[in-house]
Amino acid sequence: MTESGEARVAAVLARLSGLGDVPVGEHVAVFEEVLSGLEATLASVGDASPAQGDGRP
Template sequence: MTDLLEETGDERADAALGGLARLGALPVSAHADVFEEVLTGLEQALASVDDAPDRHP
């Protein structure tokens, strides 16, 4: 798990992916819950892109 990107350039995505750091301290049986949380955070970050004003008129 040390090959993860340190930053994506998007604060929301970085915050969501930061949850993966918890995997090493958790039993494998708890990993699915962490993956669900990370996926939800990434989906929210992606959905908010649609709400952002256009940067290229």
């Protein structure tokens, strides 16, 4: 799998590495879980405090 450069994204995408061990009937649930995790990560991008960002308000 390609590195994303973002630890939170990598952690969510790591869930896909075990997909081969999951019955096909459960794949949709795994994909939905991954999508939800990616959406949550994306939504939190703007939540960083100025101390963590570039110092601008």
